[in-house]
Amino acid sequence: MPYRKVMYRLYPNATQTERLETMRGLHQRLYNTALEERIRVYQEAGRGLSFADQCKVLTQWRRISAGLASLNAQSEQVTLKRLHLAFQAFFRRVKNGDTPGFPRFKSLRRYPGWGYKTHGDGWRLHAGENSVHGKLYLQGVGHIPMRGRARTTGTPVTCEILHKAGKWYASVTLEIETIQRERGTAIGAFDWGLTDFLTLATPMGIETVANPRRLKNQLAELKRLGQEVSRKIRMAQERTGRKKGFPVSVSLRHAISHLARLHAKVARQRQDFLHQTSAGLVKRFGAIGTETLAVKNMVHGGGAHKKGLNREIHAASPAAFLKMTRTKAEQAGSWYEEAPTREIKPTQRCHGPCGPQCGPCGPQCGCGQLPNEKKKLSDRQHQCPHCGVTCGRDENSAWVLLRWLDARLSGREPSEVWSGGGFTATTGHSAGNEHETHAIAV
Structure with missing residues (x-):
C-alpha cells in the first residue's frame, strides 16, 4: 500500500500550547538521557545499548518519573527509535570512511517534536468533510483545531508533532489504496537554470518558467x-x-x-513553487527529459566571489525539484528520463541533428557537434562554429535534451520497463494487469 504525508497547521489554545511545550521538553530530556545512558554503558562495560535494551529501561524510568508516565508510551519509544537511527547513521558513516558525526545532545530550541506510531494510541485524527481541516486529538492535550487537507484520502497510520518558528504542525502519514495523478500526453525536455528557472523545449518551440527568487x-x-x-x-x-x-x-x-518566521516563510514559498511547477509538468507531459545535476559539485569551492552564486543555487533547490518531478511522474505513470550530463554535454553540444518530425530544416536545427573551445559559465549565448546556429545557452541545452529524449523513446514499446538516471518507469501493459496506454504526441 502506498503512503502519503499530509501537513496540518495546529491552532492550540493557551492551555494546550503550555501542555505541548511541556511534552516537547519531556521528549527532549528523554532523548538526552537515553544518549547519556548509551555513552555511560559503553565507557563502563565496553558495549553499546540497543533499541530493545533502552525500551526495557524506559519501563523502569516510567515507574519513577511522573512526567514520563504522563506521556504516551509509544511516543516515547519513537523518541528512542530516533536516537537508535542516529547511532546507525553514525556507524554507517564510520564504516564508509565519511565524517562520523557522533549523535549530539539537543537543546530544547533545536528539538523539533515527537511522534506517534499507531493511530488511536495517544492520538486520533478527526478530519473534516472531504478531509479538509478538522481536529487532532492528543492524549493529555485534548482536541486541537487544525487546518489543511489531504489531496488523496486514506487511513491515518503515524503522526509527528512539529514545532517550527513558534507554530505547531502535525505531519500525518496516510495509507492509501492508489495514488491518482493526472498525466499529460505531450513530450518535453527542460534545462534548469537561475536566470530562468526552467527553459522548456517542446515540438512547438521554447518556453520559460521565471525564477521567483524568493530568498x-x-x-x-x-x-x-x-x-x-x-x-x-x-x-x-x-x-x-x-x-x-x-x-x-x-x-x-x-x-x-x-x-525564524521570515526564514520559514521563504521556505514555504519555495516549497509551494517547486510542488506547483513539478505538478504542472507532469500534468502536461507524458514524457519528460532533463539532465542529471551534481548539485554538490556545482556549489563546491569558489571562495567569496562565488558566494552569491552558491546561495542562489541552494535557494532554487534543483535537487529537490528533480526529486519531486521524478516522484510525481512515477505516480502518474509518465516517462521520466535524466540524461547523463558527462556523456551528452547538453550545455556544450549544438542541438540536433533534426529528425523527420521537425519537417523542413529551420534555424532551430543544428549539427550536434561540440565546440572547438569549451564554453565558460559566463558564456550565455550558444554560437556553433560548425553550422552557425545562434541561440541562448539554456535554449540550446533544452533542445539537445529534447532530441536525446526523442531518440531515447524511439522504437520503444510502451510496455517496456527501462531505466534512466537511476529511475525506473513502467507504463502500458504489465504482467497480469492490463492498462490503456496513453499516447505521446510528437
Missing part, C-alpha cells in the same frame, strides 16, 4: 534581522561576561522569533 527578495530584511540578533547576543554576552549560558531577554527572543 533574494527577502535578503535585505534577513540581513537586517540577523544583524539585530547578533547585536543583542553580543550585548548580553558583554553584560554578563559569559559567551555561553547567558540569560536570554524578551527582546532577544522576539528578534530570534522574527528571524
Whole structure:
C-alpha cells in the first residue's frame, strides 16, 4: 500500500500550547538521557545499548518519573527509535570512511517534536468533510483545531508533532489504496537554470518558467534581522561576561522569533513553487527529459566571489525539484528520463541533428557537434562554429535534451520497463494487469 504525508497547521489554545511545550521538553530530556545512558554503558562495560535494551529501561524510568508516565508510551519509544537511527547513521558513516558525526545532545530550541506510531494510541485524527481541516486529538492535550487537507484520502497510520518558528504542525502519514495523478500526453525536455528557472523545449518551440527568487527578495530584511540578533547576543554576552549560558531577554527572543518566521516563510514559498511547477509538468507531459545535476559539485569551492552564486543555487533547490518531478511522474505513470550530463554535454553540444518530425530544416536545427573551445559559465549565448546556429545557452541545452529524449523513446514499446538516471518507469501493459496506454504526441 502506498503512503502519503499530509501537513496540518495546529491552532492550540493557551492551555494546550503550555501542555505541548511541556511534552516537547519531556521528549527532549528523554532523548538526552537515553544518549547519556548509551555513552555511560559503553565507557563502563565496553558495549553499546540497543533499541530493545533502552525500551526495557524506559519501563523502569516510567515507574519513577511522573512526567514520563504522563506521556504516551509509544511516543516515547519513537523518541528512542530516533536516537537508535542516529547511532546507525553514525556507524554507517564510520564504516564508509565519511565524517562520523557522533549523535549530539539537543537543546530544547533545536528539538523539533515527537511522534506517534499507531493511530488511536495517544492520538486520533478527526478530519473534516472531504478531509479538509478538522481536529487532532492528543492524549493529555485534548482536541486541537487544525487546518489543511489531504489531496488523496486514506487511513491515518503515524503522526509527528512539529514545532517550527513558534507554530505547531502535525505531519500525518496516510495509507492509501492508489495514488491518482493526472498525466499529460505531450513530450518535453527542460534545462534548469537561475536566470530562468526552467527553459522548456517542446515540438512547438521554447518556453520559460521565471525564477521567483524568493530568498533574494527577502535578503535585505534577513540581513537586517540577523544583524539585530547578533547585536543583542553580543550585548548580553558583554553584560554578563559569559559567551555561553547567558540569560536570554524578551527582546532577544522576539528578534530570534522574527528571524525564524521570515526564514520559514521563504521556505514555504519555495516549497509551494517547486510542488506547483513539478505538478504542472507532469500534468502536461507524458514524457519528460532533463539532465542529471551534481548539485554538490556545482556549489563546491569558489571562495567569496562565488558566494552569491552558491546561495542562489541552494535557494532554487534543483535537487529537490528533480526529486519531486521524478516522484510525481512515477505516480502518474509518465516517462521520466535524466540524461547523463558527462556523456551528452547538453550545455556544450549544438542541438540536433533534426529528425523527420521537425519537417523542413529551420534555424532551430543544428549539427550536434561540440565546440572547438569549451564554453565558460559566463558564456550565455550558444554560437556553433560548425553550422552557425545562434541561440541562448539554456535554449540550446533544452533542445539537445529534447532530441536525446526523442531518440531515447524511439522504437520503444510502451510496455517496456527501462531505466534512466537511476529511475525506473513502467507504463502500458504489465504482467497480469492490463492498462490503456496513453499516447505521446510528437
